[in-house]
Amino acid sequence: MNPDVLWRYLPSLLSGFGVTVLCWSAGGALGVVLGFGLALLRRLDFPPLRWTLRAFVEVFRGTPFLMQLFLLYAGGPYIGLRLSATAAGILGLGLYSSAYFAEIFRGGFATVPHGQIEAAISVGMRPLDTLLRVELPAALIAAVPAIVNMLIVLSKETVVLSIITVPELMYQMQTMAAETFTAFDAIFAMAVFYWLLVEAVSRLGARAEARVTAYMASEGARA
């Protein structure tokens, strides 16, 4: 590839990378928070609510992310939801991943041995204390690897946002490719870049996972 071209487009590529990171972090944070809320709500003993939440998870896990984005971005205005491409992208990432995060947290809660909860009740802990001090720490430790993994998957999904014209890295790169007739070079550079990015994120993720698990285990022991 011609280095001049790359140099000329560097500002737009950098801003695209910024948007990618913004969408990833905001969408991921939204997904974790929503997913945690969903997992907590699913614990309530109220069947209609449980079925609704189950249906939510099935729908968002059973349809392609691209389809959800189209529905949100193109269909949203018809129900009064008028969003910019970037906002729709972040909300889409958040909703999509929240279904996966909800299942991850649910799995985390399921790993807490029942005896621990019974023990907490028998020493007279209130339900809220049992949840916050017994179940939650153990559930979170169990969920950390899956959360890190999902965040890595999500970093790759941000590329799909380019299709609804979110000005992230892939979009900027395709603009550059179209304006300079360098489609092959640009795609090749993009593949290498994303591979390095995902490798780096995976390595960092593995380290973060070890840190967080160790920290929470020690905190849990103290509490």
Added chain:
Amino acid sequence: MKPEVILRSFGHLTQAAGVTISVSFAGIAIGFAIGALVCVAGLSRRAWLARFGAAYVSVFRGVPLLVQLLFMYYFLAEFGLDVPALAAAVGGLALSSAAYQAEILRGAFNALPRGQAEAAVALGYADSEIWRRILLPQALRISIPPLINEFILLLKASSLVSVVGIAELTRVSMNIASMTYRPLEAYVGGGLFYLAINLTLAGFGALAERRLAAGQPR
């Protein structure tokens, strides 16, 4: 919301669902063949083969699928190969899925107790027989549920081949949306088709899991 828009385009959506299913099925089948080779390479005692297997998995799982698909599309064009978009799409899905399937198979082989192969050696089985009659049947049994899961993931990922112009579910939903000016109905309709296919597949997955677990020690 006008449900009749969905009903009127039902025929188009059904046809498109057929394309989605065939593209994904071709992708998963070719991907399985490549994935099996990559898995064998990764398990190989020859260092360069093992490194090749690991590199393949790392690259194809690390690069986003959309980038891979566009790469396939432009890569073939760059060398003057006039390959139809459909072949590029199926090839892209297969190469990507192969990396995931290789990992599934590798996990299955690693899950088999070592003692079985050792016992077979002690009983005088030939290497090829150990593979064919002892390791392979068990590894396949373990990997069927995760493979069905991978099929569901690939079916969803196949919506990305709409960008190279294949008339599958997502593309046809887009067309319906732009023809009727009713994106809400068009995408809900398309989404329902995906949901129906995936729930059916998930049902098969659960069934297979139960069937295969029968008679197995817990």
